[in-house]
Amino acid sequence: MSSIDLVIGPQHPALHEPERFLFKVEGETVIDVEPRIGYVHRGIEKALENRTFVQGVYLAERVCGICNVAHSLCYVQAMEDICEVELPERAKYLRVIAHELNRIHSHILLLGVAGELLGFMTLFMLMWRDREDVMDLIERLTGNRVNSAYNVVGGVRRDIDSKLAEDLRKVMDRLYERMVRYKKVFANDPTVRARTVGVGLLSRAKAVDLCAVGPTTRGSGVKADVRDYLPYAAYEDLDFKLVSYEEGDVWARLMVRVDETLEAIELIKRSLDKMPSGPICIKPPRVIPKGEGFSVVEAPRGDLNYHVYGKGASTPDRVKIRTPTYANIPAVCEMFKGGYIADIPATLVSIDPCFACTDRVAIINVETGERRSLTIEELTRRGK
């Protein structure tokens, strides 16, 4: 049988962000796929070269709204790596709390969306209701629901008072019970299992070869989590437990996220227990020395890394961002092969794709004859 080309995207009901895939199909079976990315490419790496590292924090977290804490954390850690800043202890724990709250809302968001794409609308509604509680906590902790600007070079911006700590525990306990219930649904429900078990297979060897990251690789039995192998912030003291599943299918990748949400809740409670008192921020240097900084954090979708060249000025010379969905594109292309057309949405959602993250690198109109920076007004206008 000869193959035909099937184009999905850039605009498609199964895709929540613009992206185009050219599938080669024989009958109902996908035999090859060519991704085309770049539709939401904004030139952030280039733009970061023209901003001071303080301004850069705010731009970096706009690479991705959903995992903004991971981006600002990774960016400031790279700066701290060059400047060799030692953080106050309390700030490390506060960073963990913000980072894990961010992970919980991101995972619940994805699990809800997975429910929707699998034809299980009730699950979507229930999970997104619970996600709102987490968003409220993020707002109380950081001052904003989404882009939080919580991490700064040298620490964090806001502290937790006893009332918020108490409410955090209360909500986390309630959420834990709910997640245990959802875990049963994901583990046993016939609708979920029928659409996910054995679908979108990625073998362990392929996951390693293709450098897949995060829940995508851990769903294929690779025990790799930055919080475990290269602990940052306060993870070393928090007795973090890595989650991995062996099956390598959509189901396993969703289950990794369910278990990680439970673990994130535990991590927040442990952080609240162990957090010492003291300052939350130190005064950062005004200039980034000449040299290189590198930082890698475990964002909700996998390892996120920033590589920064300092040039002895307040602006960096080069900032390279490697986001997790970008790393997972070769892996997801592998998952599609041999599967059915009908399984494409479920397979894609299982890597928790974030294309705004993927497309970020170069080009912005910073040079119009003369070199100048974009104003905040221009940036917001471009976003509309």
Next chain:
Amino acid sequence: MNGDEVVKAVREVLGSSLLEGVTVKPNRVNMVVDKGAHRRAIEALKSKFGEVHLFSIVGADLKDRLELTYNLWLYEAKIHVMLKTSLPLDGLEIETITDLIPGSTLYEREVYEMLGVLFKGHPNLKRLFLPEDWPEGLWPLRKNAKLEEVA
């Protein structure tokens, strides 16, 4: 396992092609290799330390040369290797590593598109992010890129 052992293992294979090898942080090693020796370095790391994860390939225009950094993570040894090699700005060509680390295909395409480095032997060295009407030969992350007509 510490960083010095990793440097030693690579030096045994590369000899004088390893220009520099320093442990800069407890978990991080900086290695600078001759142009063209990066493949042998990666092969050595793979054969001695097992599974290798590629964090990223970073290209940086340092005005007098272009520096490529392969950020590699050794799962077993728990060491981050910053493998660096420099290319002259008038000869931006280097051998691909897509056969050694298949996960590098998109990263090499990105470096090609943004900085104009030709990866010899890459199976599909096409542009990745930029629009279809982007001018040929305009490498946006080069320091001398003239971007006014496209912005």
